[in-house]
Amino acid sequence: MHNFAFHRPASVADAVKAVGSASDGKIIAGGQTLLPTLRQRLASPSDLIDLGAIADLKGIKAEGDGITIGAMTPHAEVASSAIVQGAIPALAHLAAHIGDRQVRARGTIGGSLANNDPAADYPAAALGLGATIRTNKREIKADDYFQGMFSTALEDGEIITAVHFPKPEKAGYEKFVQPASRFALVGVFVAKTKGGVRVAVTGAGQEGVFRPKEVEAALANFSADAAKGAKVPSGNLNSDLHGSAEYRAHLISVLAGRAVAAAK
Amino acid sequence: MAADSGTATGIGASPKRKEDFRFLTGRGTYTDDINRPGQTYAYILRSPHAHAEIVKIDTAKAKGMPGVAAIFTGADYDKGGVPCGWQIHSKDGSPMIEPPHFPLCKDRVRHVGDQVALVIANSIAEARDAAEEIDVTYKELPAIVSTGAADKAGAAQVWPDAKNNTCFDWHIGDKAAVDAAFAKAHHVTKLDLINQRLAPNAMEPRAAVGDYDRATGEYTLYTTSQNPHVIRLLMGAFVLQIPEHKLRVVAPDVGGGFGSKIFHYSEEALVTWASEKVRRPVKWTSDRSEAFLSDAQGRDHVSHAELALDKDGKFIALRVNTIANMGAYLSTFAPCVPTYLSATLLAGVYTTPVIYAEVKAVFTNTVAVDAYRGAGRPETTYLLERLVEKAARETGIDRVELRRRNFIPKTAFPYQTPVALQYDSGDYEATLDLALKMGGWADFENRRAEAQKRGKLRGIGISTYIEACGIAPSAVVGSLGARAGLYECGQVRVHPTGSVTVFTGTHSHGQGHETTFAQLVSDTLGVPFESVEVSHGDTNKIPFGMGTYGSRSLAVGGSAIVKAMDKIIAKAKRIAAHLMEASVADIDFKNGEFTVKGTDKKVSFGQVALTAYVPHNYPITELEPGLEETAFYDPLNFTYPGGTHICEVEIDPETGVTQVVNFTAVDDIGRVINPMIVEGQVHGGVVQGIGQALLENCAYDQETGQLLTGSYMDYTMPRADDVPSIKVATHSTMCTHNPLGSKGVGEVGAIGSPPAVINAVLDALRPVGVTDISMPATPHKVWQAIQSAGKAKAAE
Structure with a gap:
């Protein structure tokens, strides 16, 4: 870890000011990603602005x-x-x-x-x-x-x-963990809302979290079997040691079905 | 077995471990806890490339950074390279290729993590800051990391002297006899296998503190080692040329080793060497990322195996070809792992009359590979038990029955195998029968059917194994290429008041020797368990020692202590005879009391001890005062633990997730001193075996040679929820050639379990058409196997 100046402002306004006046300021809001990054010297901000003392937040x-x-x-x-x-x-x-x-x-x-x-x-x-x-x-x-x-x-x-x-009518979340990190290899959140069924997928997409329209379309009736039958294209999905894009695509349908079945 | 943690402390009881109070309350003293006055901190700048020429290193700016005491590169290092402790000769009689291994690279880096510069500063932060300012110009070269491709044409060459990256090309067994047997085989089963590379991952990362004392000219190295005397020998005699009397090596509390802390590492030499250069103590502590790039890794064999059977299912010959990856350098014991610790076990528990094995060792641009829990025996057991399983499937003979038909019968011991070893004892039917019973083998199909109703694929797998440990008879290993003896030393010091300090050349890094050896001594000498202290890990305290690995501590180290106690008792009897005015021949010793046959005369062990140190009434003309004895024990043979492991898994076919739902281990480990510690050793070994079978893998990028699994974000360590409650039992036959009858338990869990797990996975997947899978059987891999089998079926 490189050295940095540490700030712990009591208000959002002071936090904004502290970030603005630092040459390379970084906000810390728990630090569960930032601290390991600092420890590995992959980031070296001049100032850390900790939001932990702001009661309003x-x-x-x-x-x-x-x-x-x-x-x-x-x-x-x-x-x-x-x-x-x-x-x-x-x-x-x-x-x-x-x-x-x-x-x-x-x-x-x-x-x-x-x-x-x-x-x-x-x-x-x-x-x-x-x-x-x-x-x-x-x-x-x-x-x-x-x-x-x-x-x-x-x-x-x-x-x-x-x-x-x-508040949705019903919602469920199923996570399939990457075996080593136990982050989501694929995580699927399903929600039956007033505006219709919404599905969001984390872990799988090359561009981060996204809504798989094939699954949302299949889920018009919020049925678990329909979700499992949805074919998700693998073209924009991640592929790595822990799972190919095809595997992730398959898991999206499986997990969507399980999330629907478990939805409360 | 029920672990009895009551008040009994003798042999066979399970007192709580003496060492656990300090470990569990954070009061242990590990190498990184040791701080010497004026200490500096070392940071090692490591290569970011798998293979490159070092064109130029500019340290000028870095040397001017705050707090920097010195920066050294390969050009500054003026001592020897790190030696290899075992020499293998190739088929043609030529010795293996032994490339130099300098602690700092001279002109070329050969794996990611190779050592380029040593930065020494007043703090580790300043050392790291300075290291960031070292400007190294590399010319990148093509890299080779693949075990199977290293000896093929076109592969990048790691060492100029090692043509086709070949370190040695070795063989064992009777090729002609094997070929003849295959020619008349009724059935031949063939199998290609990969035993993947693993990272050892001891909980405590490696660390070393070098401390040179100008006043005495003495060097002290504190290090995370399983064998401080071996480090003193290798580093003192071969690397730094420091004689033994000027070099003290201390391995204090060590947090796990699993083999990875056997070897002499170049960081140990660097801090020792540099402490003399900078005239201050130098501490280096590895972080976890560095451990992935510098701790010797394990396994990494690629094998092809063929088993010939006659019409009755008897194994008539075995043929094996293995390529073993050594990494970029030869680590201390690396060459013996795929050869004498692996191929010599190819008979397994079976009567296969002729066996031929070829082993080629190759260099690659990867971290060095060496012994890791089981070292060679897990690889062989995996090969054999996968092969036997496949033979059972192909021939239609029940897999348990096929094993029984080929077992070495218990009446056949001592049993000479066709691959050099002579097994002393065993009862394979007994461990098998007990395991089948405990593992619920007979009613498994009910559980499979029940799981099927829940949409799960359930399978059961078995492995019947043997291993060779209790390493090792010196003359035998010497003839096989070992450059050291493998005896052990024990010293028993009885104090004037009758308490005892035991000095052992073995080293405990989690195994519980302070408890087990105290039980042994307390039980034998009849002194209270609390009055026995076990000391290890310091070359200035312990007369000599070869350390702990190869499940040798009790079988070899314990035997040395027994020999020393024999001498103590012999001398004590003479003192007791004098005190009771009797003939030595009439003295009996039992439960801490010396008695005279046929009389009610007795003196206690404590009285004798006091007399030895206060020799007022003493046979001084024929006996020296004092009661302290040293013994060296060189075993007559290896020991041969064996047994049966049964694993039951459930697979979710939708996701490919495998859950181990039952695991049974029945092991024959000879005499047991502490059943609780035995259970713990088996638990740990089985968890590592499940880790290899389902989770762990050291993966390198085939193009760049970068380690893809260089942290716990990608390297999957087994966790509590990955393993079931493990059923453990022992069913022992005694080792016939050591005084304890003990065989060793440290490695059996990791040796017997991987094939049991994979055989269970394949048993579960058989209904969906999957017949092969490689380790680790990750969810992704299992799902892919199910998909391809489904596609193959659809295409039919």
């Missing part, structure tokens, strides 16, 4: 037709929240299966969505549920937010403050 509340989760809420808190378990059990289930106990204690929803790792779990929930990403500047629809792996609609100086999830 924490907490879970029911709001309107759904729930709102503060950006600095750790995964473990989402997993054990009665509000989340009551409104969107699939989201609590997803949070309970991110990484390991240590990761869930430190990692945050805002950090995960800002990083947009192509194998992260939260992007699948946000896209699958049609969430709204709230920042210090604006609100962004999930459909507009994810722009390719490690790439989002966030601009310089823009910080996620909260995420709003509309």
Whole structure:
């Protein structure tokens, strides 16, 4: 790890200021990706701005037709929240299966969505549920937010403050883990919403999280068997040591079916 | 067996481990915990390329960085290369090719992670900062990493002297007799196999602290080693030319080795050498990424095997051809692994009368390969048990019955195999019968049918194995190419008050010697378990030793302690005879008491010990005071643990996921000192075997030679939820040639299990038409196998 200056502002405004005045400032929102990167000397920011002391960014509340989760809420808190378990059990289930106990204690929803790792779990929930990403500047629809792996609609100086999830009629999440890292080799989030069935896939796509239209089309009636029958093209899927694109395509259909069967 | 962790402490009891308090409470002293006054920190700049010429190294800027004490490159290093400890001769009598292995590369790097520069600074952060400023100009060269392709035309050449990358081309057995037997075979089963490369992954990464004392001219090396005396010999005599009396090697608490900490590594030589250059202690600690690029790896054999059977299913001949990957350099024991630790076991537990094996060792642009838990025996067991399984399928003979028909009967011991070894004892039917019973073999089909209802494919697999360990008779291994003896040393020091310190040349890095050896000594001398301390790991404390590997600690090291205790008891009897005014011939020793035959006279072991050190009433003209004895024990033969492993799996055909749902291990390991520790050793070995069968793989990019599985993001270690609760039992016949009757247990789990797992996977996949799969049988691979079998079926 190289040396850096460390800041722990008490407000979003101060955080924005600190980032702006640093020569190469980086926000840390749990650090479950950033810290290993720093330790391997793959990044060397001049300044780290820790959002951990900003009280406004924490907490879970029911709001309107759904729930709102503060950006600095750790995964473990989402997993054990009665509000989340009551409104969107699939989201609590997803949070309970991110990484390991240590990761869930430190990692945050805002950090995960800002990083947009192509194998992260939260992007699948946000896209699958049609969430709204709230920042210090604006609100962004999930459909507009994810722009390719490690790439989002966030601009310089823009910080996620909260995420709003509309309550679906039913939703489910199934993850097939890459055996070594236990990140999602393929993760499929399915949701039956007022606006129709939404499906989001993480882990498999070359451009990060995406909505497989073949599966969404097959799922008009939200039937598990129909999902398993959907043929997903493998052309834009990842291929590596742990799974070919064809395998990932197959798993998307299988997992979509299982997610539908398990949906609550 | 039920592990009894009650209060009993004798042989056969399971007292809690003496060492666990310090391990479980974080109070162990590992090499990285050792800090010497004025210590510096070393960082090793490693090659990013698999194969390249070093055109130029510019260290000027780096040397000016804050905190830097020195930077050394290959041009600065003025001592010897790291030697190989075993010499193999090829078929034509020529010795193996032994390329030089300097701790810092002179002009060429030969694998990713090869050592280019040593940076020494006041802190590790400063050393790393400086290393980033070293400017190395490389000219990249084509690389070869494939085991099977290394000796083929057009492959990149790793060493100029090793034509076709061949280190040696060795053979064993009677080729003519094997050819003749195959000519009259009723059936021949053929199989191609890959025993994939594994990374050892000890929990504690390697570390070394070199400390040169100008006042005495003495060097001390603290290192993560399984055998400090071997390191003293190899590094002192061959690399740095430091005589034994000026070199102390300490291997303190060591967190796992699995073989990877046997070998003398160049980092050990570098910190020792550099500590004299910079006149300060030098510490190097590997991080996990560095371990993947520098710890000797395991396995990596490509084999073709053929088994000839007669019309009754009797094995009449076996023919094997193996290519073994040595990596870029020859590690300490590398050449003996695919040869004398592997091909010599090809008889297995069977009466195959003639066997011929060829083994070619090749160099590649990869990390060196050497012994890893089981070392050669897992490779052979996997080959044999896959081959026998396939022969059963092809001939239609039940797979258990086929094994029984070919077992060496228990009446046939000692049994001379056609590949050099003579097995001393065993009862293969007994371990098989017990395993079949414990593993529920007879009613398996019910479980298969039940699983089928749930959409799962269930399978059961078996492996009946033997291994050779208790390494090893010195004269035998010397004639086979070993450059050292493989005896062991034990010293027993009885203190004046009757407590005992035992010094052993073996080394415990998790095995529990401090407990097992204390049980042995306590039971034999009749002193309390708590009064026995076991010391190991320091060349200044221990008279001599060859260390721990090849499941040798109890069979060889324990036997040395027994021999030393024999001497203690013999001397103590003479003291007791004097005290009781009796003839030595009339003295009996039992339960810590010396008695005179036919009388009620007795003295305790403690009284005798005190008398030995306070010799007021003592036979001083015929006996020296003191009660301390040293013994060296050189075994007469290898030991031959064996047994049966049964594995049951369930496969999800939709995803290809294999879950091990049952595992039974019944092993014949000779006399057991501590059943709880035995169970733990079997558990650990079986988990590593399941890891090899289903999860682990060291994969290199075939073009660039980059290690693709260089972290736990891609290298799959077994985790708790990958393994079932393992059923363990022992059914022992005694080793006939050592005083304990013990055979060794450290490696059996990793040796017997992989073929049991893969045979179970193939049994599960048979209904869907899959007949072969390679390790590791990952979900992706299983799914692909099911798909291709389905396509093949559809095309019919």
